[in-house]
Amino acid sequence: MAKHRELANIVFATTLGHTSASKIWRTVVFAGAMLVMPLAAGCGSRNKPAPLEPMPVTRTEPAPTEAEQDAKAAESKAAEDKAAAEAEAMAEQEAADKAAADAAAKEIAAKETADREAAAAEAAKKPRPRTTKARPTGRGFILS
Amino acid sequence: MDVLAAVDPQGRDEFYEPTSPWWLSGTPLEAEHHRLMRRRSVSIPWAASTAAALTAPERARLAGTWMRRSEAEYLAVSTFSVLALDLLAARAPADVLSLCLRAGIDEIRHAEMCVRMAEIYSGKQNLPPFGMSSLPDEPERPKLHQALANTMLVSCVSETYATTVLAATLELTTDPTAHAVLTSIYSDEVMHARLGWSYLRHAIETGDAGRKGETVIDAAAQMLPRALRGVANVVEAERPVGEVTPAVRTHGLMTPAEERVIFATCVREVLVPGFQALGVPVGSALDDYGDAWASAA
Numbered sequence: 001m002a003k004h005r006e007l008a009n010i011v012f013a014t015t016l017g018h019t020s021a022s023k024i025w026r027t028v029v030f031a032g033a034m035l036v037m038p039l040a041a042g043c044g045s046r047n048k049p050a051p052l053e054p055m056p057v058t059r060t061e062p063a064p065t066e067a068e069q070d071a072k073a074a075e076s077k078a079a080e081d082k083a084a085a086e087a088e089a090m091a092e093q094e095a096a097d098k099a100a101a102d103a104a105a106k107e108i109a110a111k112e113t114a115d116r117e118a119a120a121a122e123a124a125k126k127p128r129p130r131t132t133k134a135r136p137t138g139r140g141f142i143l144s
Numbered sequence: 145m146d147v148l149a150a151v152d153p154q155g156r157d158e159f160y161e162p163t164s165p166w167w168l169s170g171t172p173l174e175a176e177h178h179r180l181m182r183r184r185s186v187s188i189p190w191a192a193s194t195a196a197a198l199t200a201p202e203r204a205r206l207a208g209t210w211m212r213r214s215e216a217e218y219l220a221v222s223t224f225s226v227l228a229l230d231l232l233a234a235r236a237p238a239d240v241l242s243l244c245l246r247a248g249i250d251e252i253r254h255a256e257m258c259v260r261m262a263e264i265y266s267g268k269q270n271l272p273p274f275g276m277s278s279l280p281d282e283p284e285r286p287k288l289h290q291a292l293a294n295t296m297l298v299s300c301v302s303e304t305y306a307t308t309v310l311a312a313t314l315e316l317t318t319d320p321t322a323h324a325v326l327t328s329i330y331s332d333e334v335m336h337a338r339l340g341w342s343y344l345r346h347a348i349e350t351g352d353a354g355r356k357g358e359t360v361i362d363a364a365a366q367m368l369p370r371a372l373r374g375v376a377n378v379v380e381a382e383r384p385v386g387e388v389t390p391a392v393r394t395h396g397l398m399t400p401a402e403e404r405v406i407f408a409t410c411v412r413e414v415l416v417p418g419f420q421a422l423g424v425p426v427g428s429a430l431d432d433y434g435d436a437w438a439s440a441a
């Protein structure tokens with residue numbers, strides 16, 4: 001196995017590395033730096049539902065008769081009364097909910113302020129991504 | 145002469161499928177993300193992987209390396225983000241800015257592909273390890289010089305080296321999935337590397353007008369040894385445990401010894417001639433990364 005690897009290294013050093021290098025010279029450096037010209041010349045699928053799009057709705061129905069119109073009027077009056085009662089109940093509920101939400105928001109805001117202060121104190125200890133202190137870390141494609 | 149004729153980094157993968165859905169947000173943004181991610185040069189035949197024919201230690205070795213690759217690709221996302229700020233500060237031309245910002249998106253695609261490869265070998269759906277770029281920031285320097293120096297580090301040196309490694313690795317890779325992933329990454333890295341060489345030329349030609357003191361060439365020459373050392377640090381780093389068997393090699397992996405040879409070859413045949421052609425002094429680069437360094441593994 002060791003012999004196999006040694007041989008591979010030699011083959012690589014003499015052929016593959018060179019072939020790649022000359023290819024990169026042509027495709028990257030020569031082309032990128034325009035060396036053909038003189039320099040002075042200037043120059044989830046986690047089973048989530050797909051996003052919904054609104055569909056255009058078009059319907060055609062026959063015109064209603066007079067009796068049907070009366071029945072509909074009575075129906076809509078009852079519906080209006082019911083809706084008014086429901087709206088009143090909802091308003092009361094909303095007021096109660098708002099009071100509870102205000103109290104919760106106050107609590108959350110206090111917690112967020114504490115978290116922000118803790119995070120800021122933590123960040124102050126570490127160098128930020130833009131820093132003069134870290135030495136440059138180059139990168140390339142990790143080979144092995 | 146269009147030397148990049150064979151490379152289409154703006155291709156469209158007609159057979160695209162979500163690459164690492166476990167890394168996504170679960171919101172409608174995913175649909176647009178997929179539109180961005182399918183813009184790649186080749187289709188990836190995920191189901192064609194021959195990983196099942198490997199031994200458990202071989203699969204573990206490959207999983208370890210692909211996770212490290214995902215870490216490096218993830219880090220490159222923030223690297224290009226920070227570089228974009230430097231280029232903006234230096235009032236770089238619009239094409240330089242758009243290419244730099246697109247490179248960040250490409251690196252997200254690469255990181256996704258790498259964690260998917262790691263999953264193929266390990267069966268585990270991991271996220272790339274967290275990392276943030278630490279490009280040098282020297283506020284007292286002219287903004288152009290900082291932008292140029294960091295472009296050299298990120299693009300001219302690191303990305304050019306990456307393309308050399310990828311080109312060499314591709315020649316040994318026979319597993320169809322690994323081959324397609326490496327080809328896809330390679331086609332993007334070629335553009336990431338060209339970005340640097342183009343900007344370097346542009347900065348040399350236009351940058352010193354009306355400026356006194358340190359020149360663009362001075363700034364480039366100063367950065368070169370630091371940039372080379374930065375990549376050498378990566379080449380010299382520890383490797384995951386496990387033997388690089390012949391079967392492992394066909395899945396796109398070589399030995400640290402070979403990687404040293406590639407870097408030394410890249411310095412000698414690509415980087416040094418490139419900087420010299422642009423008039424940037426290369427100092428002791430050839431001696432620093434010559435045969436002695438290459439065979440020191």
Ligand SMILES: [Fe+2]
Pocket residue numbers: 217220250251254329333
């Ligand atoms: Fe990349």
Ligand SMILES: [Fe+2]
Pocket residue numbers: 220247251303332333336
């Ligand atoms: Fe890249």
